[in-house]
Amino acid sequence: MSKELSPVFDTTLTLIGQFQEALATPPPAPTEPAKDADALPLLTASSSALKAHVTKLSLLAITTPFTHSAVATILRELNEAVLPSLVTAALLVTPTQYTKAFHSEVLVLAKTAFTELHGLVREVRRVGEGKDQEKKDGVKERDVTKSEKDAVMLATGRVWDACDTATDVAGKGVVGFVMQRVEQWRDLVRDAVEEIEDWDPEEEGDEFFDEFSDEEGKGADDDDSKDDDEDETAALEQHKKSTLRFIKPLALVYPAIINNRLKNAGNAPLAAEGGVKKLESLMLNLKAIPDDVDEAAGALYEADFEKSTQYLQKIRKCATQAVELVALPWDAVDSKDDTTADKFSTWAKTWLKVIDEVSKPTGKITE
Structure with missing residues (x-):
């Protein structure tokens, strides 16, 4: 891995780990409600930005030639803006203002997004290391293999799913989230009634x-x-x-x-x-x-x-x-x-x- 790109990969993976720890042990809710009306719009924006960035990252990974500078640019943008925004949005969704259930749901979704991103970054890094080894061996750069491409696209799809779910939950808001849960419980009761009737x-x-x-x-x-x-x-x-x-x-x-x-x-x-x-x-x-x-x-x-x-x-x-x-x-x-x-x-x-x-x-x- 080039001297330019390797540290950026290290920084991204380290940040992901730190943000996951922050989400696992969120700070106690303040006694006075904070003005966090922008938490859900921020969650939507950061989730959409993450999806867009991983799309670019995956395309760079599977396209020949593997461009180190372009990959480094995407990773830096993730490190400096997208990932901090996502963790900030998740932590702003406090139980005192959004209910404990919604708070827990958002934390789980954010942690899932970070986990899936970690897997994608590792796959992209693996592709880059393979390309670097080819250069060292003096071999002409080849296209990525089907297995490499499949691994990158599968990891990308998982990040997409996490982002889409977070965006959907943020869009529905607390009341929409509660209503969805109530609808699920309603269906369970209906099923039980039908079972007793039968x-x-x-x-x-x-x-x-x-x-x-x-x-x-x-x-x-x-x-x-x-x-x-x-x-x-x-x-x-x-x-x-x-x-x-x-x-x-x-x-x-x-x-x-x-x-x-x-x-x-x-x-x-x-x-x-x-x-x-x-x-x-x-x-x-x-x-x-x-x-x-x-x-x-x-x-x-x-x-x-x-x-x-x-x-x-x-x-x-x-x-x-x-x-x-x-x-x-x-x-x-x-x-x-x-x-x-x-x-x-x-x-x-x-x-x-x-x-x-x-x-x-x-x-x-x-x-």
């Missing part, structure tokens, strides 16, 4: 009876066994109906919150007093529900009605808290000020009454 307790009972009837033989207790089996199937069917009767209204929480409190909300949730904390709590509650629904369904399939009811209690608590958190618009000053109520506020009151009503048959699904 489950047939009678077929399961028949399989159990068929499996053991021949081994046990036919005797005087056959009729009693069949009666017991029918009673168990009837109990499963009843609990299936009551579970669905409870979970279906719950599943409506997700689209209602998405359409009325997240979609087209802009920066209202972040600008509102306590808005970030409210988003945090909203996510925690809505995230917990799909797992609890799965647990309740699993207990139902095993005829463990007490365990199933316990999880339904947890589901109701999380769903109720989520609805109450956003019952009023984001700009409502007082959580009890009904003068700011809107259409969703009315829906929330009705929904809470419905949940109370559907909980009555079991006598157990209460907070």
